Amino acid sequence: MVCARRATPRRYCPRVPYEVQTTVYEGPFDLLLHLITREEVDLWEISLSGIVDAYLAEVERMGVVDLDAATEFLVIAATLVELKCRRLLPGPADVDVDEELALFEERDLLLARLLECKTFRDAGEALARLAGAAGLSHPRTAGLEPHLLELAPDLLAGVSPADLRAAYLRATQPKRPPRVDIDHVAPIRVSVRDVVDELAVSLPAQGRVTFRRLTSGLATRLDVIVRFLALLELYKQGLVELDQPSTFGELTVAWTGPATAELATVDVYEG
């Protein structure tokens, strides 16, 4: 399909009723993408206080605080603060190797998410171009001619008033129970419970093993933390022995429970 230059404006005015520096951003990635790709601003140079001031002034002008908008802004600000903090960290010389690797990992993760976000934004624009081209044609939806309608089977044959009532009740049932929305929080990919189960299977065969070894190959710091929490859980249940000869020394783990252990209920750690 050959597409003309996109016809739809890139920016629009969404439900978020405030403007920060004349532009409204749809989420932290939107803001980051804008800063990096269009302004070519070094994150180092962004003045957080400037954005905050503009936001507060706008809230004051509105007189009412929109909870959704405020939350969204907080997410954006938090992401920026996090990034700025990273930039403020001491240079590589002062950071130990694990910390540095973790930092690189997180940067890579952020980079990957930015790329993913940009990919789908561009895909969305392509869909709009397709819809724009397809929208130039209108479908024939005329349906049956009057004399054919008489031929058509009676759609209501066999439908009783009770069926109708049941259909109404089905249609008006609330579709989603009310809940507090935590969708903007990054999902925990592995639960402590899952890892406890996994370790209870794998540890008995391994004898004594270092924590470093247990966590090698894990993608994110979060996964490492989850694994650590799982070990503490097993320790609490008396199924493993933990040994650390010196502060910051190598942590070793040894299975002391029976070969197949009956696991107690694991506390759920909420993300």
Next chain:
Amino acid sequence: MSSSEARRALEAILMVAEEPVDPQLLAELLELSPARVEELCADLAATWEADDRGFLLVRVAGGYRFQSHPDLAPYVERFVLHGQSARLSAAALETLAIVAYKQPVSRAQVAAIRGVNADAVMRTLQQRGYIEGVGRDPGPGQALLYGTTRLFLEKLGLDSLADLPPLADFVPGPEAVEAFERGLGVREE
């Protein structure tokens, strides 16, 4: 406008029309005289007939319309009996129920209650004569409001809408449903 462009524009409009289109309206849309439109349409109708296609352009009920060729009725009738229009889907029944209990109600309100677009289903129900436009929303947007027809009552063996089975007490009453709709922002069209 050249004759050939005018012919193509007429064909395009008649192809998407659901009802016969008044030549007067066609003349306005194309900024031509009604006489010229009649002439072009008559021309087109003759061409289509001579071409021996599966459909004809006919003048009917005060307007022009494309319709299936009568000598292909056996195939079209099979389609009527076995095709898209032969079944009442669960979605259509739900939509009909919402119109029945909530009338008068706009398309947007029905869509909001069902959580999905209801345009195609509403059109089918209207075409089959079970629902019809009964007025306009007095609010901004003046949305067309729908209600059920006499045919609907007949088919269900009901004397009047008052004979619809009552919704039990424990189900969401109209206030709850309205609150639900407001929550969804249905009121604006």
Next chain:
Amino acid sequence: MSSSEARRALEAILMVAEEPVDPQLLAELLELSPARVEELCADLAATWEADDRGFLLVRVAGGYRFQSHPDLAPYVERFVLHGQSARLSAAALETLAIVAYKQPVSRAQVAAIRGVNADAVMRTLQQRGYIEGVGRDPGPGQALLYGTTRLFLEKLGLDSLADLPPLADFVPGPEAVEAFERGLGVREE
């Protein structure tokens, strides 16, 4: 049945359809093989296009339908005032792209990619009929999973999801990646 009668029968049926007609159904109605029907329809589509009439026969959303020729949109749009759906916002388009390419996908997954809550946008897309619930995640939580609808295909003029442009086409090039890396301080200048 002769080819010419089959062609005329196909045209007649498509003239009274409300939505794209599955070639499988056409094959049953005409008692022809599906392959033969596909061939005849493709033939007809090519003929209509070559004839330069005001409409086209196209394959979309898994079926065949007549539609007005895109270059006559200015005239047709004067006629079809209703049903002009409002343009989707950038946020809605991005969300729609995520659902289209990652389906089946949960709200939480969409939110994780976009970095913001996607509930309102997803609800809008669902009300517009572009996406729908298509199942439940078998994992814990049993999250509702979303996919795109037939209407989505129709609105985009696609025959099936396989006709979506490959996602790889939109992955940012090396320059963009470098700019991101610089922005995040990964790459020293």
